[in-house]
Amino acid sequence: MTTPSAFYLDCDTGIDDALALAYLLASPLASVVGIGTVSGNVSAAVGARNTLDLLELAGHAHIPVAVGAHHPLAGSFGGGAPWVHGENGIGEVSLAPAAASLAGESAAEMLVRLARTHAGSLKVLAIGPLTNIAEALRLEPALPSLVDSVTVMGGAALAPGNITPVAEANIWHDPEAAALVLAADWDVTLVPLDVTMASVLEEPHQQQLLASSGAVPRALGEMLGYYFRFYEGIYGRPCSAMHDPLAAALAVGAVRPALAPVVRAAVDTTSGPGRGQTVCDMRGLYAGYPPVAGARCRVVLSLEEDFAPHLVDTLLTLGEDAAVLDSTTAALASAGALTR
Numbered sequence: 001m002t003t004p005s006a007f008y009l010d011c012d013t014g015i016d017d018a019l020a021l022a023y024l025l026a027s028p029l030a031s032v033v034g035i036g037t038v039s040g041n042v043s044a045a046v047g048a049r050n051t052l053d054l055l056e057l058a059g060h061a062h063i064p065v066a067v068g069a070h071h072p073l074a075g076s077f078g079g080g081a082p083w084v085h086g087e088n089g090i091g092e093v094s095l096a097p098a099a100a101s102l103a104g105e106s107a108a109e110m111l112v113r114l115a116r117t118h119a120g121s122l123k124v125l126a127i128g129p130l131t132n133i134a135e136a137l138r139l140e141p142a143l144p145s146l147v148d149s150v151t152v153m154g155g156a157a158l159a160p161g162n163i164t165p166v167a168e169a170n171i172w173h174d175p176e177a178a179a180l181v182l183a184a185d186w187d188v189t190l191v192p193l194d195v196t197m198a199s200v201l202e203e204p205h206q207q208q209l210l211a212s213s214g215a216v217p218r219a220l221g222e223m224l225g226y227y228f229r230f231y232e233g234i235y236g237r238p239c240s241a242m243h244d245p246l247a248a249a250l251a252v253g254a255v256r257p258a259l260a261p262v263v264r265a266a267v268d269t270t271s272g273p274g275r276g277q278t279v280c281d282m283r284g285l286y287a288g289y290p291p292v293a294g295a296r297c298r299v300v301l302s303l304e305e306d307f308a309p310h311l312v313d314t315l316l317t318l319g320e321d322a323a324v325l326d327s328t329t330a331a332l333a334s335a336g337a338l339t340r
């Protein structure tokens, strides 16, 4: 029996963040010990609300949630992406409001505390802008030596951007933070648009979730309806990318990359047309990406197999037992038996 790894999740709970969180909760390889939110798809506060509500629905109301940075390191939050994720961030799906309250620390403070508690074993999964991770590095310069791994959904190596011709959303929202994270003294696994746009969730997958007896899969299936409408404009049919859940599956080790070279990577923090671009040195392309001295960024470019079936099968395990857990948790919470 594999012992699950302790995860800190940093997210901007939008629709694919919700899929990623549900995936982590369902995975036997992960134990989510803390969640921080950051402004991106929605504000950090709305993201935290969505996260609390989803945790309660899934019967995991005990997991602490901390609100992180509202604004990026430079500049200010631009209001989110309602045309992609809905005004509420989860496709206008209404979840029952959680009884649980927010943690009394910032996301960066939570990350530093958990890294010290789980010294050497904490895995960090960042699926939103990297502001909280950068702030945690400022709070604790030794952070890289305290964590086991860092996986970031973000960037584009050889693929085009999705916010500008060269910039992906999570990086573009806070290039200065992303530059600090990629320059820190740790190995980062980057899950860029190159791989996340190459395999999609189709309508039959959504139908499987909607047909589930579990409240969480059904809610995710409803959220996908909104997400599919956005991506229909990109792919020409109702489907969606699986950015964040794919990063989660790679972080837990359930999905194997087919090609993931370790390269030098930096972030364009200028104010020109390249702002927010992940500048990955992919010149090893023609020689099979030979090792490069000083390279620390593993860029996942392709997978060994399609991710969608594994994602759906994993999410469907959040079945009716979650409803039972949920009512038990609610009873304990109302009895004041749960502490956050």
Ligand code: RIB
Binding pocket: 012, 014, 015, 016, 017, 040, 041, 127, 128, 129, 153, 162, 168, 169, 170, 243, 244
């Ligand atoms: O570019 C895709 C990324 O930006 C995903 O993490 C999505 O949730 C948004 O945050």
Ligand code: CA
Binding pocket: 011, 012, 013, 014, 016, 017, 040, 041, 127, 128, 244
């Ligand atoms: Ca996200």
